[in-house]
Amino acid sequence: MPRTARVILVLSLLFVAFSSLVFSPVLAQKKSQPVPVIKVEVADFTGGTRLKITAGSNLNYSLRKSGNVLTVSFRTSSGLRYDRTPFSSRLVQSIDLAKSPEAFLLLIKTSTADFSYTQSARWNPFELTIELKGVEEKKAPAEPRPAAPEKPAATQVQTQPTPVAEQAGPPTSGGKKQVKTIVIDPGHGGNETGAKGTYGTLEKDVTLAVSRKLKEAIERGLKYRVVMTREADLSVPLERRAAIANNNKADLFISIHVNGSRRVKANGSETFFLSLNATDEESRRLAYFENNSEELENRVPEKDFDDLKLILWDMAQSAYLKQSSQLAEFVQQELNELLNTRNRGVKQAPFKVLTGAACPAILVEVAFITNPEEEKQLQSEDFQARVAEAIYRGLNRFLQLYEKP
């Protein structure tokens, strides 16, 4: 073989090797797993809406309802595409596909948070049928406030009344938003007892007693409607509690809890508002890393901005964090003033019950039922009345601040 021919052969083989290196991942992916495409058919029927979701291959899915969004999560490694077709429906407003770190999410946004759903699935070919049924409520206004505002910017909310509130709300002076309804949420209930004290006191009983006293205090002192998420010893799902607040167009949401810990010594009162699991914790985490170890540097999670947006969109409460923190501050100050319990301060945590509330919302943790001394206090009528009075004073200060024109 002539020398030049050999060189050309080697070079061409090297070229093939190189190009296959570059293209093989693409080719391999395409060959092994075609990206499934999902299609959604939407059809209204009397009293509800039927969604038929079809895909080219079988998919693992799970459903979750949060406010007025029904999320279908598909766990698939091969990617997913959504073939959008236009539709019109009374109940379903929009359908979008989003990606979370662990799944593809089909977000079905409805006009009301008050709906129930049933589902059935068929395989080969994959077909998931979901039926949404609106829940008729006598008192509920025709169009409840949307549970997931699309522009969750904390600064906008103060000045901008939501359009829905303007339409359906009673006439207000100059279209300014006014506080009308306060929703009190007595923590736990029914077979869900909450924390237990050493003397057998149950969190659910104390929270209901305090809530009743708070309701009386508000009705005595202010011209506001008070709605309780439970009036008796009943089990109410957490999402339902936020839905009750939104359907009643609550202007404030106060969840009352009693704390518990493995630490018997743990004591004091604290007030929470929602944390978004990323914002300020990110900075606290960074502070911790800086002070502790150099090898932790590469452990800081790179937070995907799209994920963050999705989280914000999914949580109605994210639009009200600024006001919620203000409300928490006032209530905590009054608790310190009136109760003589240790000041544990205002804190943030990802509380389920707060995520869906579309208004300023706080969760009060009064004393520790797992601390025998505080448990005794929590049993006493006098202490309960002082807790109610402190929360009442705190929210009253908040209302005065926001009532000013």
Place this chain on the structure above:
Amino acid sequence: MKRKKKKLTTLFILLGVLAVVVLVFFFGGRREKIKHQAGPAVSATGSGQVQGVKTKRVTIFFLSESDNLLHPEEREIRAGTLNEEARAVVEEIIKGSRSGLLNTVPETTRPRQVFVTSDGTAYVDLSRQILEASYYGSSGEMAAVYSIVNSLTYNFKSIKRVSLLVEGNERETLGGHIDLSRPFNPDYSLVAR
């Protein structure tokens, strides 16, 4: 004769190149997945040999009686794949403290499955006993959740967040407070300095 030998060598080289080409073509696309399954190699600093079994030193967070914070406790676990090591860490959390710190989860809990996805989410599936604690106020629940979350993220670089499941299913909360429907990022503000 010499010429023939040279020709043969060239042929072998060409065959070798071809073999590489073929191998790369078929397996090139899977490199990423393989890398992840292998998990992190046992680090030189945090490993040792105990009775011929390769071990790895890990830090577990428990609750302290003196403050409301999580405190570290060092342990040796058997070295293995990422999933095995993550499971061992969860088992150590359930077994509880040896230095007088407080356990954060009921000791009767069993880890059903622990696995880490390629995007860095650790799924920790626990038996229903995790729900049976009388001390699940907000503080108790925070301690339970974040002792697991922080212990896993602290020890394994490839675990970025942790999702908790109970009996194989998603749950709203453990005891009515902390939202379990989203994966948790670590929160080291709950850890003692």
